Amino acid sequence: MKKASFPAIVSTAIVCFIFWLLITGQVASLLRGEPSVQVLIAGAIVSAAAALFSARFFIHESPFYLCNPVRFLKLIAYCFGAFVVELTKANVDVARRALSPSLPVKPGIVKVPVGLKSEYAQAMLADSITLTPGTITVDTVEEDGKDYYYIHWIDVASEDPEEAGEAIKGTLEKWVRRIWE
Amino acid sequence: MIIAIYVLIGISIFFAFAGVVGMLRMPDAFCRMQSSTNISTFGVLGVIIGGILYSAVFLHNAEMAVKLAVMGIFYIVTSPIAGHAIAKGAYHHGVKMTRKSVCDKYGEDMEK
């Protein structure tokens, strides 16, 4: 396991602290201008300790990559625009399959090539694929410098890697590449 | 406004129902996981968004709205991780796929 760099620890601590503020309900009192100092100090100490131990699992590349307004806006546009459309289509499709009397499923595990290099981009694409009903990323491998995902697909339309990849992650991969590259 | 909230919760109940029926009817463990994703995406998001609207507009309770938003983000971030981990663990544990399966590239590549 690699050791975490100092910026990685700082960025993890900042994220932990933001979640502490949200969960303890300090946001409203901060907006009113009367924060509880004890809660803030306890949160800072706890999030710094948590970041010290866990940053090496999360951050291996540039920690402040998303601190760029253009990239952040692209991320927001992906989360609330393109991804929601894909999610709706897949949800309706799987619900229709589950409720139809003849249960039209054709499951199988296909192997799909991925053209993304950054670790964050690959994790985000794998999570997006798993989050859309109908496809689950089972494993990822690297062969000859190229990355492949094994994806369990409920309706195998094609066993060819390229065609299956286009059907499963066509739009998603374009958007993820736009964010991270 | 209240009608929109009811509609969101109705959508949520419908997709949760579809997910539960799918989990009871699907032929093998992996297909059941696909149906459980149905519960953990749209089954959750309708209630969460409706709850945020209701607590912000009718209850005037910002704290509840923020907590609901945190819960929504938490579900969206963690449910794929758990699904992926269980799928991989089940495959390595030896859970068999149904005989209706078309192909299994993962098993073929593991035997090599």
Added chain:
Amino acid sequence: MNVFLYAAICFVVLALMLMIRLIKGPSVADRAVAADSIDILSDMALILYALHTGRGIYLDIALITAVLGFVGSTLVAKYLEGKL
């Protein structure tokens, strides 16, 4: 609003339907997935009850069960993979 109460009852009934899969499920993975889904459905019932009463304390309980459900299913997955 009574509608929230009825919706919460719907979610509880769905969770009870999933109990069939939890009891019957042929493999451990089925049971883990069913338990995870029951956790999520009961969380939804808790959220709707919190909206019905207008008290935020139920949301804290729902948040904690969400966190524990995630940790539990990841732990079961690790065990199934043989890394525990």
